[in-house]
């Protein structure tokens with residue numbers, strides 16, 4: 278059961294039952310969801326019951342107290358003063374998902390949140406999901422085992438769902454769930470290279486590995502070092518999405534450098550200047566918009582001044598996404614409610630406008 282609160286919940290509560298039904302029935306793709314940020318709290322609590330901090334070989338584990346304090350924060354609702362605070366939530370979550378069994382359990386929990394049909398709902402949260410995750414190596418698994426574990430769960434879950442209708446599949450695979458391997462800006466170049474090599478190999482095995490992402494604390498890392506890594510990913514047939522210009526501190530030079538990697542999609546793209554906007558527009562690069570995430574991380578002041586307004590005017594390809602449903606307490610339906618609800622609770626878009634955005638999300642997925 279997903280907890281929904283905050284701006285998206287208020288927008289959802291303002292809609293009539295038939296408007297909510299309209300959103301639920303819309304075929305749509307969730308293209309920007311981080312696995313470890315999307316685990317239902319109940320699943321983390323379940324994993325915490327069997328957690329014991331690794332202590333072998335002098336390795337310093339995350340203590341039980343730290344894990345409990347992290348869960349307590351997530352239970353009570355997280356207040357984020359600045360985006361940097363947000364990344365402090367993950368050590369406790371990572372401690373609980375550091376074995377193949379735990380990451381498999383967590384993945385199933387995330388997929389249930391997106392695909393299980395609750396009482397009273399006719400349709401799942403989304404029609405198609407690209408779930409992204411950062412492969413970690415731990416005491417009990419390598420990065421390859423991490424990715425294979427996630428892919429084995431997503432693949433069998435996808436097969437258990439009715440396939441995508443041909444009208445949406447556009448002649449491509451009728452798979453409902455794909456995986457994106459995330460490269461964290463805090464990683465070394467060697468580790469990023471290792472992950473891209475693994476990702477290309479797994480893609481070729483046909484398990485539904487569709488692309489790579491650049492994520493992590495936007496104020497860390499050096500964009501001058503990564504171009505060849507994304508070039509290799511592209512040549513290897515992987516889709517590319519990049520978190521870009523997520524904060525005001527990301528310089529225009531950095532943004533232009535990232536655009537030179539020729540991404541297929543962009544995450545957030547909140548602080549693009551005129552030059553960057555022109556490039557994005559010329560290339561018609563889809564922007565993954567995460568409204569609640571931006572509001573709660575305070576990278577957007579309110580919906581009215583949110584950069585989505587600019588892109589809507591240009592009829593630019595967009596995908597509405599949740600980012601991390603665990604700390605942000607949102608859902609894909611509630612994010613769409615932010616489009617649909619009347620101002621000031623939402624953007625006040627019409628049914629046709631919302632439908633067009635949902636279609637854009639499906640058109641922007643990484644195809645096999």
Ligand code: 6MZ
Nearest residue numbers: 311312313314367409410411459492493520
């Ligand atoms: C940048 C984010 C993010 O990959 O371990 N992540 N990176 N901006 C965001 N917006 C607020 N939200 C999540 O999922 C968790 C990881 O995703 C990235 C962070 O690096 C976080 O550690 P996975 O499954």
